Amino acid sequence: MTRHWIAATFAATLALAPVVAQAETVAATATVVSETGPKISRNLYGQFVEHLGRGVYEGIWVGTDSPIPNTRGIRNDVVAALKQIRVPVVRWPGGCFADDYHWRKGVGPERKGSINSSWSNAIEPNTFGTHEFMDFMEQIGAAPYVSVNMGSGTVEEAQDWMQYMTAPANTAPGAERAKNGHPEPWKVPYVGVGNESWGCGGHMYPEEYANRYRQYQGYIKTYSGPRAQKIATGADTDDYEWTETVMKQALKFRPKATSPILYNTTRPLMDGLSLHFYTLPSNKWDKKGVATGFGEDQWISTMQRALLMDEMIRRHGAIMDQYDPKKEVALVVDEWGTWFDKDEKGPGGLWQQNTLRDALVAAVTLNIFHDHADRVRMANIAQMVNVLQAMILTDKEKMLLTPTYHVFDMYKVHQEATALKLGFKSPVYQYGDVKVPMLSLTASKDAAGKVHVSVANLDPNRDAALTVDLGSLNVSKVSGRVLTAPKMDSFNSFDAPDTVSPKAYTGAKLKGSSLSLSVPAKSVITVELE
Numbered sequence: 001m002t003r004h005w006i007a008a009t010f011a012a013t014l015a016l017a018p019v020v021a022q023a024e025t026v027a028a029t030a031t032v033v034s035e036t037g038p039k040i041s042r043n044l045y046g047q048f049v050e051h052l053g054r055g056v057y058e059g060i061w062v063g064t065d066s067p068i069p070n071t072r073g074i075r076n077d078v079v080a081a082l083k084q085i086r087v088p089v090v091r092w093p094g095g096c097f098a099d100d101y102h103w104r105k106g107v108g109p110e111r112k113g114s115i116n117s118s119w120s121n122a123i124e125p126n127t128f129g130t131h132e133f134m135d136f137m138e139q140i141g142a143a144p145y146v147s148v149n150m151g152s153g154t155v156e157e158a159q160d161w162m163q164y165m166t167a168p169a170n171t172a173p174g175a176e177r178a179k180n181g182h183p184e185p186w187k188v189p190y191v192g193v194g195n196e197s198w199g200c201g202g203h204m205y206p207e208e209y210a211n212r213y214r215q216y217q218g219y220i221k222t223y224s225g226p227r228a229q230k231i232a233t234g235a236d237t238d239d240y241e242w243t244e245t246v247m248k249q250a251l252k253f254r255p256k257a258t259s260p261i262l263y264n265t266t267r268p269l270m271d272g273l274s275l276h277f278y279t280l281p282s283n284k285w286d287k288k289g290v291a292t293g294f295g296e297d298q299w300i301s302t303m304q305r306a307l308l309m310d311e312m313i314r315r316h317g318a319i320m321d322q323y324d325p326k327k328e329v330a331l332v333v334d335e336w337g338t339w340f341d342k343d344e345k346g347p348g349g350l351w352q353q354n355t356l357r358d359a360l361v362a363a364v365t366l367n368i369f370h371d372h373a374d375r376v377r378m379a380n381i382a383q384m385v386n387v388l389q390a391m392i393l394t395d396k397e398k399m400l401l402t403p404t405y406h407v408f409d410m411y412k413v414h415q416e417a418t419a420l421k422l423g424f425k426s427p428v429y430q431y432g433d434v435k436v437p438m439l440s441l442t443a444s445k446d447a448a449g450k451v452h453v454s455v456a457n458l459d460p461n462r463d464a465a466l467t468v469d470l471g472s473l474n475v476s477k478v479s480g481r482v483l484t485a486p487k488m489d490s491f492n493s494f495d496a497p498d499t500v501s502p503k504a505y506t507g508a509k510l511k512g513s514s515l516s517l518s519v520p521a522k523s524v525i526t527v528e529l530e
Contacts, residue, residue, distance in 0.1 A: 024462070025462065025464065026427045026438060026459070026462050026463070026464045026465070027427075027464075027465050027466075027467075028424075028425075028426060028438070028439055028464055028465070028466045028467070029424075029425075029466070029467045029468075029469070030422050030423065030424040030466065030467070030469070031422065031423040031468070031469040032420050032421070032422060032443065032468070032469065032471040032473060033423045033471070034420065034421035035420055035445060035472070035473070036421075037373070037418055037419035037444075038374040038418070038419055039373065039416060039418055039419070040369075040370050040373045040414050040416065040417050040418070040419050040444055041373065041416070042086070042416050043088050043089050043377060043378040043379070044366065044369045044373070044376065044378065044379045044415075045085070045088055045366075045379075045408060045411070045412065045415060046088055046089040046091065046145070046334070046378055046379055046381070047082075047089070047090045047381060047383070047391070048090070048091045048092075048095070048334065048335060048380040048381060048382045048383045048384060049090055049091065049093070049133075049383060050092070050093065050094040050095035050096075050097050050098075050382075050387065051093055051094065051095075051101070051116060051119075051124055051128075052094075052095065052097060052116075052118075052119050052349055052350060052383070052387055053347070053348060053349015053350050053386055053387050054349055054351065054387075054394070055349070055383055055385055055386050056128050057125070057127070057128065058386070058394055058396070059075075059078065059384075059386040059387075059392070059394050060074060060075060060078055060128070060136060060384075060385060061074060061075075061127065061128040061132060062074075062075055063127070067397070068396070068397045071139060072132075072135055073127075073132065074132070074135065074136050074139060075394075075399075077399045078385060078392055078394070078399065079136075079139045081391070081392055081401060081405070082140040082384075082391070082392075083140050083141060084409060085391070085405065085408045085409045085412055086141075086412045086415060087140055087142045088142055089142055089143045089144075089145050089190065089378065090136075090140075090142050090143075090380075091145040091146075091147065091192065091380045092133050092145070092146060092147070093133070093146075093147065094118070094147060095147075095195060095335075095382075096118035096119070096195065096196065096199075096200035096201070097116060097118045097119065098147035098148075098149060098151075098192070098194075098195045098201075099118075099149050099151025099152055099153070099194065099195055099196075099197075099200065099201040099202065100116065100117055100118045100149070100151070101153075102114075102149065102152075102153065102157065103129070103130055103149075103157070103161045103164070104160075105126045105129070106126040106127075106128070106129020106132075107129050107164070107177075107180055108180055109180075111125065111126040111129070112126065113125045113126060114126060118200060119349070130161075130164070130165065131181060131182060134165075134182070134186050143187070143189050144187075144189070144190070145189075145191075145192065145334070145378075145380070146161075146165075146190070146192065147192035147194070147195050148161065148162075148191060148192065148194070148216070148220065149194075150193060150194030150201060150202065150216060151194065151195075151197070151200070151201040151202040155215060155216055155219050158219060158220060159219040159220070160173070162188065162191070162219075162220060162221060162222065162223070162228070163223055164176065164177055165185065165186050165188050166185045166186060166187075166188055166222040166223045166228075167223040167224065168185060168223070169183045169184070174223075185223070185224045185225060187222075187225045187226060188225075188228050189226060189229060190228065190229050190231060190378070191220050191228045191229070191230055191231065192231045192233070192274070192334070193213055193216050193217060193220060193230055193231065193232055193233065194209070194216075194232075194233045196233065196276065197209045197212075197233045198233070198236055198239065198242060199236065201233065206241060206242045206244075206245035206246055206249075207245055207249065209233060209246065209250075210245055210246050210248075210249035211249070211250075213232050213246070213250045213269075213270070214249075214250055214269065217230050217232075217250075217269050229271035229272060230269075230270050230271050230272070231270070231271065231273070231274055231332050231334070231378075232246055232250060232270040232272065232273050232274065233246075233274055234246065234273040234274035234275045234276075234316070235275055235276070235316060236276050237276070237277050237278075237312065238312065240315060240316065240319060243273065243319045243320065244319050246273065247273065247319060247320055247322070247323040247324065247329075248323060250269060250270060251268050251269060251270060251323050251329070267328075268324065268328055270329055271328075271329060271330065272330040272331070272377070272378065273320065273329055273330075273331060273332065274332045274333070274334045274335075275316055275332070275333045276333075276334070276335040277309055277333065277335075277336050278335070278336065278337060278338070278339045279302060279306045279336075279337065279338045279365075280302075280305060280338075280339055280340075281294065281298040281301045281302045281305070281340070282298075283301070283305060288339055288340050288341050289302070289340055289341060290340055290341055291340040291341075291352045291353040291354075292353050292355060292489045292491065293489060294357075294488070296431050296460060296488070297432065297434075299357060299431075299488050300429070300431040300432075300434050300436060300458075301434065302338070302357055302361060303360065303361070303364065303436050303458045304434055306360075306361045306365060307364060307368075307436060307437070307440075309333075309336070309364075309368045310371070310372075313331065313333075313368065313372045313375070313376060316331060317331060317372065317375045317376075320375065327374055330375065330376070331372075331376045332377070332378040332379070332380075333369070333376060333379040333380070334378065334379065334380040335380065335382045336365060336380075336381055336382060337361070337362075337365075337381045337383075337388055338352075338358050338361055338388065339352075339382075339388055339389075340352050347386075349386070349387065350383075350387045350388050351386055351387065351393075352388060352389075354390060354393070354403055354404055354491060354492075355488070355489045355490060355491040355500070356403050356483075356484070356485045356487070356488060356489070356490045356491070356500050356522060357488055358389050358402070358403055358404045359403035359404055359406065359500065359524055360456055360458060360522065360524065361389070361404075362389070362407040362408065363407050363411070363440065363454065363456035364440045364458070366407070366411055366414075366442070366454075367440045367441065367442040367454065367456065368440075370414065370419050370442040371419075371442070373419050389404055390402055390404070391404060391405040391408065392405060395494055398494050400494055400497040401492065401497070402491075402492060402500075403483065403490075403491065403500040406483050406500070406501060406502050407524055409502070410454070410481055410483065410524065411454060411526065413444075413446065413450075413452045413526065413528065414442065414444045414452060416446070416447070417444035417445055417446040417452065418444060418445050418446075419442070419443075419444050420443040420444055420451070422441065422442075422443055422468075424439075424441065426439045426440075427439065427464070429459040429462075436458060437458065438457065438459045438462070438464060439455060439456065439458070439464055439466065439519065440455070440456045440458065441453065441455040441456070442454050443468075445473075450528055450529065450530055451470075451473055451530075452527065452528055452529070453468060453515070453517075453527050453529070454525065454526040455517060455524070455525050456523070456524045457519045457520065457521055457522060457523050457524075459521055459522070460488050460521055461521055463518060463519060463520050463521055464518075464519040465517075465518060465519075466516070466518075466519055467514060467516050467517075468515040469513060469514060470513045470514070470515055470529075472513075473513070473529070475510065475529035476530065477529070477530045478508045478509075478515065478527055478528070478530075479504075479505075479508075479527065479528050480504075480505035480508055480525055480526055480527030480528060481502040481503065481504060481505050481525065481526055482502065482503055482504075482505040482507070482520065482524070482525045483501070483502050483503075483523060483525070484500075484520050484521075484522055484523035484524070485499060485500045488522060505525050505526075505527065507519070507520075507525070510529070515527075515529070
């Protein structure tokens with residue numbers, strides 16, 4: 001988790017037109033200017049699971065003897081919900097916990113508990129370990145993104161774990177895995193080398209991390225199946241010095257120290273560089289802001305902070321471009337989302353209520369990722385269940401879907417589609433002295449030729465009338481869904497689980513190459529054009 005806050009001035013991420021009178025429906029126009037954008041990787045819709053609070057235990061794992069319906073100890077209702085939104089990849093076991101995790105404690109029939117020193121010294125039973133996580137991945141149809149322990153672990157421990165997971169059964173590590181119940185090696189396509197090494201993962205300087213990364217990456221490899229893509233620990237928010245140093249010192253082999261016979265000297269030593277960025281209404285870690293019961297001042301400050309993701313990506317991406325102009329190394333935003341003050345009435349463990357405001361943050365952030373899909377090719381929202389900006393909340397046997405979940409469900413149509421370049425000038429939404437773009441939008445075309453347009457209206461008071469010139473796109477039918485609610489802090493509860501849920505959208509009109517959308521205040525819509 002990030003530990004310091006950005007001290008930069010907020011910058012608008014879209015061109016701003018003059019403020020329109022509040023009583024009016026605001027008009028806006030957009031144009032499809034190109035149909036040949038980058039592919040929107042499905043991995044941008046990745047998730048994050050950390051051993052923290054009720055994120056794993058109760059949220060995912062209930063045990064085989066639980067009365068809650070489960071498959072080998074993993075909740076059936078959670079699995080079904082995650083399959084619905086096509087979760088592509090899941091990062092585990094952390095977070096800060098990753099650099100406190102020793103994988104051998106979580107394999108085999110005899111599991112001893114340990115202390116979770118990253119999170120309140122809670123007892124970690126180690127019941128949910130490598131086998132259980134991989135089973136979870138198979139059940140939901142996602143790829144594993146494992147984080148190896150650099151902070152309190154060793155190179156040998158990391159290498160042993162890779163061998164245990166990926167070596168054939170006729171090897172000693174593979175035979176041990178087979179004895180523990182899984183003869184076939186797993187595919188491990190993504191490996192994070194450390195976590196927040198500038199903070200809870202070792203408090204390293206970037207030069208130290210770059211040198212340690214160079215060492216670790218040499219032993220992080222798979223012993224069957226596809227080569228693991230290695231993700232280096234990247235910056236916290238606006239730490240551009242970290243990105244500069246790691247890209248400069250850890251990207252390539254030393255020029256005169258390798259043989260072309262033994263090494264591929266042209267491939268980078270890393271496949272991705274991470275970025276962590278959280279949305280806090282106050283921009284202050286000691287008093288972040290509340291999850292519910294907030295006023296419009298915290299609504300707009302949250303939107304302002306969320307829009308800053310665009311600047312983070314542009315500036316870190318510009319540094320990466322200097323050392324990697326071909327964009328071979330992905331920028332991996334593997335921790336992002338909202339973070340509010342602790343709810344004293346809630347169950348703890350970074351649990352927070354998820355409102356319509358969180359849904360707007362999710363939509364805005366995904367739109368930004370689409371805009372930078374040539375460089376940003378994986379992202380992992382924090383976190384999947386019962387922690388921070390969760391998809392799902394549980395209470396013993398009960399489960400509900402959050403507003404954020406519904407955005408991911410509405411946006412899944414963009415996975416693996418081609419991003420369409422839009423010409424767009426947004427009207428302004430202003431409250432007090434703060435101004436942000438009123439509308440955020442994205443569009444894509446999938447392999448079947450269907451076009452999807454998603455729009456978020458950040459203004460909680462005014463509707464928008466958006467006209468999109470589709471150019472040469474050949475479409476004749478439109479349908480869609482809309483997500484909105486009566487209040488800025490409307491949320492789903494176990495007594496009212498559908499307060500914020502998608503409804504059929506009837507505000508679209510298609511006439512020739514012109515698409516007209518009526519976009520309600522504080523809403524997210526996705527339309528499909530065929």
